[in-house]
Amino acid sequence: MALDKQTIAGLAEHLESCELQARDTTKITDDHPGMDWDDAYAIQDEILRRKLARGARVVGLKAGLTSHAKMKQMGVDTPVFGFLVDSFCVPEGAEVKIKELIHPKVEPEIAFVLKHALRGPGCHIGAVLAATDFVLAGIEVIDSRYRDFKFDLKSVVADNTSAVRFVVGGRAMRPDQVDLRTLGVVMEKNGQIVSIGAGAAVLGHPAAAVAALANHLGKRGQEIPVGSVILSGGVTEAVSVEAGDHVCLRIQHLGSVSLRFV
Ligand code: OOG
Ligand code: MG
Numbered sequence: 001m002a003l004d005k006q007t008i009a010g011l012a013e014h015l016e017s018c019e020l021q022a023r024d025t026t027k028i029t030d031d032h033p034g035m036d037w038d039d040a041y042a043i044q045d046e047i048l049r050r051k052l053a054r055g056a057r058v059v060g061l062k063a064g065l066t067s068h069a070k071m072k073q074m075g076v077d078t079p080v081f082g083f084l085v086d087s088f089c090v091p092e093g094a095e096v097k098i099k100e101l102i103h104p105k106v107e108p109e110i111a112f113v114l115k116h117a118l119r120g121p122g123c124h125i126g127a128v129l130a131a132t133d134f135v136l137a138g139i140e141v142i143d144s145r146y147r148d149f150k151f152d153l154k155s156v157v158a159d160n161t162s163a164v165r166f167v168v169g170g171r172a173m174r175p176d177q178v179d180l181r182t183l184g185v186v187m188e189k190n191g192q193i194v195s196i197g198a199g200a201a202v203l204g205h206p207a208a209a210v211a212a213l214a215n216h217l218g219k220r221g222q223e224i225p226v227g228s229v230i231l232s233g234g235v236t237e238a239v240s241v242e243a244g245d246h247v248c249l250r251i252q253h254l255g256s257v258s259l260r261f262v
Contacts, residue, residue: 001042002034004090015159018145024102027146028156035154040221040241041220043158048083061217061224062140063209064161064232065153074238076153078211081216084229085150092169095262096141098243101164103242104143106241106259107234108187108249110199110206111138111168111182117226118210120218127215128207129175135206135253139187139259140231142238170228170255176255180206184252185235189245195236206232228258 003011011028028043029035038136048058067069090096100106115133142162149162156162170244172202181200186193199206209232214224224230241261242245248258 001038003032003039003098004037007032008039008046011158012043012050014143015043016047016050019164022102022146025145027151028158029152029155032096035156037149037154037157040154041148043083044088044160047160048085054149056085056087057172058228059089060229060231062161062163062211064129065234066203066209066212066239069197069201070234074149074151079151079203079212079233080153081213082157082162084163084166084231088163088165089210090165090167090259093258093260095260096165096259101143101148102145102197103149103261104141104164104241105238106187106247107140107142107238108185108195108236108251109138109140109231109234110183110198110202110251111136111228112207112232114224114226114228114230115224118214119223120211120215123214123218124237125205125207125210127209128210130192130206133176134172134174135178135180135233135254136168136172137249137257138166138168139233139249140234140249152220157188164258166231167255167257167259170232170251171253174252175207180195183254186250187236187239187251188248189239189241194239199235202233203237209233
């Protein structure tokens with residue numbers, strides 16, 4: 001750790017206020033270039049602690065920057081992990097208020113719900129499939145608190161990997177009913193197709209992203225709990241949205257899920 005406790009608490013408060021007040025900021029590594037990975041996750045943990053203290057509940061976890069398209073779009077090369085709380089979760093077809101957000105983008109994702117906890121190290125695709133109860137279609141709304149979505153990996157980890165809203169839905173399928181690599185993914189904005197992909201875009205197999213999450217948590221003495229929803233990462237590039245937009249995600253065998261921005 002390169003930062004002291006007080007600095008970590010201050011940065012967490014700063015980033016969370018940006019989220020709650022929908023305003024952007026410069027990336028925190030500009031002022032703290034020596035910040036390390038432990039600092040980055042410690043800031044994220046402190047944001048979570050602040051939310052829990054106000055009564056939030058953790059409903060899931062996310063992996064991000066797990067597809068080549070996303071890594072290329074953001075100019076980075078390693079997956080990152082974050083948390084999902086109840087206030088991020090919106091119902092199928094819900095209206096998302098643009099005013100509460102800075103510069104939101106949507107991503108098509110494959111979501112996992114576990115029937116057994118998963119703990120790394122050594123977690124692999126087979127272990128993930130054995131522990132998965134079902135998979136769902138999910139749209140993640142990301143909203144980096146950093147100006148123009150410009151960040152480095154440590155800054156984005158501290159910012160809880162840009163998490164802000166998500167919806168899961170469609171038809172739940174057991175992992176043995178589908179081939180997660182060849183699942184076709186089609187996202188539409190206002191009736192126009194804006195991105196097309198397949199599950200394999202996510203680390204070769206979306207379950208590999210869940211395994212990477214379990215291995216990441218394992219290093220920190222944590223696990224993926226039963227029942228939590230896990231977003232495995234955007235299959236394609238994220239797409240900007242504004243008030244009036246309607247986004248519909250169709251995933252082969254998993255049906256569709258949609259959001260409206262107002
Ligand atoms: C970071 C979050 C990325 C994904 O699915 O790749 C993410 C960002 O691009 O702002 O959630
Ligand atoms: Mg995502």
